[in-house]
Amino acid sequence: SRERYVETFHLVNEKFQLVFPRLFKGGQASLVLTDPSNPLESGVELLAQPPGKKLQSVTLLSGGEKALTAVALIFGIFLIKPTPFCLLDEVDAPLDDANVGRYNEMVKDMAQISQFILITHNKRTMEIPDRIYGITMEEPGISRVVGVDLKDTEKPLRVAS
Amino acid sequence: SRERYVETFHLVNEKFQLVFPRLFKGGQASLVLTDPSNPLESGVELLAQPPGKKLQSVTLLSGGEKALTAVALIFGIFLIKPTPFCLLDEVDAPLDDANVGRYNEMVKDMAQISQFILITHNKRTMEIPDRIYGITMEEPGISRVVGVDLKDTEKPLRVAS
């Protein structure tokens, strides 16, 4: 319904405006309806201004800034309406160390609400999970899984049946 | 001209078939003209089979495998017709440590032919350049450059004028 979409839009926008400066350590961002008189048909414009910089088109943002802005929006939507689980496949790939750190801190907070599954190559991100599954291909072309429970003094997790 | 394109196609294909197994530590790949009777209008199909795996559509390859396959093609074309410089912006982002290592070794070889400029966040890639420029934004929104000559016992490079 129209009211519900408009209400959700404003709640998500509020949350996005809080999450962005948390991930960027400053700056500001917001969502704007391209056609406020017709919200259900309107597009959603994205304004994003990293700390200390001038507000310009989001297309001019760097690869890492674009990824982090998108993460801020996803997390903002999630915080308004959490899903039972959230699966992120290598979203940290373009991020530098400082941004990865802030991203990881937020994931730790949100993982108290829902299950988070992070696929990553990033050494820093690998420090935050409660358990890690290592996927291997010792036999070429055949995936196998080895699991380690990091909370429980690294006891192996049963994986094969 | 048609002969020149066909000749280049075959030279690039030969080189690509050598570079792919070097970067993947095995496996095979090749280029195929979709319409051999009409090469100048024909598309170029890409076949790629990582070591130990079955030949399938390239769309099924992983993110890292796709990037490394593309790098193999780019390097194959470069080796047939080198350009004075080659600039690679974060192509190593999706690669794991082993693949980054083989990619770096090939860049070192090819840098004897041309200038290579690598933009990277990868700690291993940062070990191979002859000089490194660090870009900073101490004053928010304003880029500055600091250079270090790694061959010359880390003497600073003049950057600002």
Added chain:
Amino acid sequence: MRIKRLEIHGFKSFADRTVIHFGDGITGVVGPNGCGKSNIVDALRWAMGEQSAKHLRGAGMDDVIFAGSESRGPLGMAEVTITFKNDGSMVPPEYRDCSEISVTRRLFRDGTSEYLINRTRARLKDVFDLFLGTGIGTKSYSIIEQGRIGLIVTSKPEDRRSLIEDAA
């Protein structure tokens, strides 16, 4: 409804039966390029009813059945089972008394498909209804696939709307 575990057999590179247990908090998945991490994401989405082979990086849906390797021949069937823990939240009435709810999807080389809920044959419609009721899998912001995070910023304003509609 939490995910308890995911069982993958014959789906993409998971030729051997594999069980992954998801707990609360954060689960990390690591490994070299091409080892099968994103294939796990595909398995999850496939079991939740994904109908587009293209969204699973395939040309046809049979691309998800293990095609063989240097050392092994292809398999004839792909099967994925998701088992949920019934934690009381958003469970459709007919499953309210089960402590666990499992959804299985099978695909055979001849193209036939089977769906099971709690080990009993079901229709695709029943699977969709189950997920719709729980809110799992129907929210596009719950799974961010590899390489797709940047699209949110570069996409058209109309495409961004669907993310917010999913939350409404």
Added chain:
Amino acid sequence: MRIKRLEIHGFKSFADRTVIHFGDGITGVVGPNGCGKSNIVDALRWAMGEQSAKHLRGAGMDDVIFAGSESRGPLGMAEVTITFKNDGSMVPPEYRDCSEISVTRRLFRDGTSEYLINRTRARLKDVFDLFLGTGIGTKSYSIIEQGRIGLIVTSKPEDRRSLIEDAA
């Protein structure tokens, strides 16, 4: 024709005049997200004659002029100069006696552009002819921009042909 140095002033985030010397072998460029690394790539392509603002991530070409920051106002002009070392290979005849060849591009806020070759006013056509003669910048495989490497594998067969045509 090797690149000796790149001078950037007022282009994107390079508000202050910056000189980067490229030597032989491998030059690394590092720094945090958004600090300006890819802007250096844009500066190089712009000085080589890039006409599409979209290919430089802008909406209009004036997007490449320093727009200001929290602490500074916008500038009125962007200028990039590439200086090449004449190493004898593929140098157009009119420049054969120069040990260095420099190409400068300027853009003013009012939309006017200037091109200079060896500090002398030139037309865009002269700049294109120079680069065409040297093979620099006209080969699409010599610059791989951020996020674009994967496209080679997922692109249509027709698009891949242009890479090989560039080498022919």
